[in-house]
Amino acid sequence: xxxxxxxxxxxxxxxxxxxxxxxxxxxxxxxxxxxxxxxxxxxxxxxxxxxxxxxxxxxxxxxxxxxxxxxxxxxxxxxxxxxxxxxxxxxxxxxxxxxxxxxxxxxxxxxxxxxxxxxxxxxxxxxxxxxxxxxxxxxxxxxxxxxxxxxxxxxxxxxxxxxxxxxxxxxxxxxxxxxxxxxxxxxxxxxxxxxxxxxxxxxxxxxxxxxxxxxxxxxxxxxxxxxxxxxxxxxxxxxxxxxxxxxxxxxxxxxxxxxxxxxxxxxxxxxxxxxxxxxxxxxxxxxxxxxxxxxxxxxxxxxxxxxxxxxxxxxxxxxxxxxxxxxxxxxxxxxxxxxxxxxxxxxxxxxxxxxxxxxxxxxxxxxxxxxxxxxxxx
Amino acid sequence: xxxxxxxxxxxxxxxxxxxxxxxxxxxxxxxxxxxxxxxxxxxxxxxxxxxxxxxxxx
Ligand SMILES: [Cu+2]
Numbered sequence: 336x337x338x339x340x341x342x343x344x345x346x347x348x349x350x351x352x353x354x355x356x357x358x359x360x361x362x363x364x365x366x367x368x369x370x371x372x373x374x375x376x377x378x379x380x381x382x383x384x385x386x387x388x389x390x391x392x393x394x395x396x397x398x399x400x401x402x403x404x405x406x407x408x409x410x411x412x413x414x415x416x417x418x419x420x421x422x423x424x425x426x427x428x429x430x431x432x433x434x435x436x437x438x439x440x441x442x443x444x445x446x447x448x449x450x451x452x453x454x455x456x457x458x459x460x461x462x463x464x465x466x467x468x469x470x471x472x473x474x475x476x477x478x479x480x481x482x483x484x485x486x487x488x489x490x491x492x493x494x495x496x497x498x499x500x501x502x503x504x505x506x507x508x509x510x511x512x513x514x515x516x517x518x519x520x521x522x523x524x525x526x527x528x529x530x531x532x533x534x535x536x537x538x539x540x541x542x543x544x545x546x547x548x549x550x551x552x553x554x555x556x557x558x559x560x561x562x563x564x565x566x567x568x569x570x571x572x573x574x575x576x577x578x579x580x581x582x583x584x585x586x587x588x589x590x591x592x593x594x595x596x597x598x599x600x601x602x603x604x605x606x607x608x609x610x611x612x613x614x615x616x617x618x619x620x621x622x623x624x625x626x627x628x629x630x631x632x633x634x635x636x637x638x639x640x641x642x643x644x645x646x647x648x649x650x651x652x653x654x655x656x657x658x659x660x661x662x663x664x665x666x667x668x669x670x671x672x673x674x675x676x677x678x679x680x681x682x683x684x685x686x687x688x689x690x691x692x693x694x695x696x697x698x699x700x701x702x703x704x705x706x707x708x709x710x711x712x713x
Numbered sequence: 714x715x716x717x718x719x720x721x722x723x724x725x726x727x728x729x730x731x732x733x734x735x736x737x738x739x740x741x742x743x744x745x746x747x748x749x750x751x752x753x754x755x756x757x758x759x760x761x762x763x764x765x766x767x768x769x770x771x
Contacts, residue, residue: 420730420731448768
């Protein structure tokens, strides 16, 4: 009988062994990724040490349990003992876990201290959570931009096959140089979000009115993806994070490119735009910022999100000022936020123009960036 | 008082023998136990604080 047990145990190990080994193999996707920073590797090895401690405890505890179940079974004439409490045993099974916890706390504390040491960073980046996008500001480089979901709407609606990085791709990734200490400051514009990139081993809440801090030195160039990890409303799943780590030269030329684009963008806010230009750009802005609530066809989701198609505010000349006002400053008491501080004057003019001309609204109005600029400067 | 301290330490650890429990519950006043409990809670807080400081400094 005992032999049968040994044999079945061996068989069980034989069957589960490879599965266990492949689960522990990080490339299988079942385990935590070791990541691409020294800290992330340290966290990974802590995780593995603690995992093996848990395995050892399980083997001992369940081993003793199953062994006693088997050896002292009733059919062999075992008689149950009727005693109450055994102080020595109780002291032992309290002291051993205590000792294990303290042993685990020592390396964990050493790593924690490194995680919190954000001193001597060469690059500072302010990360701000928005419903539902991220904003990155390079504090010393005078560059800032929004990072929106890059997955096309058609993939989300199932009209097209899903891409490799479905819901994990953005229009403007955060670009960082490898080998340099980068300090992140986290905050939020509206509700609590969390900036989570597993490969960097960073998961930080972004809280309105608070600043949280973290840092990284990325060792390997590559693209590292993450998500918002704090349920933050309707499009919580649609605000991914994409970090592109590049060499320092590439990073420097990227910075120049960003500055040029920003300068060109500012310059074009001065000139007169044609209706077609505004409409074309407005369609893109609408998809990114408005379509989640007001829908791609402008039909909205009444009563929470009113329809824009055929809405008198968008179709009549009298509604023009009200329309511009709502987009720039929001509608108090509703879930419509003001975009006056988040979007550029070009984007604002374009999206308002688009809403006044799309889906048969056909007002022919061209709202100029200069007009928006004047309203915002007031 | 020493007996109260011993009872509080056993409570902090979470294990007490039946014999000591019977002895403790035959005392006339609970006050030595309450005072010892408050005192040891204070000692525990200071101890945690010192360990945390030492760990942060080293
Ligand atoms: Cu979020």
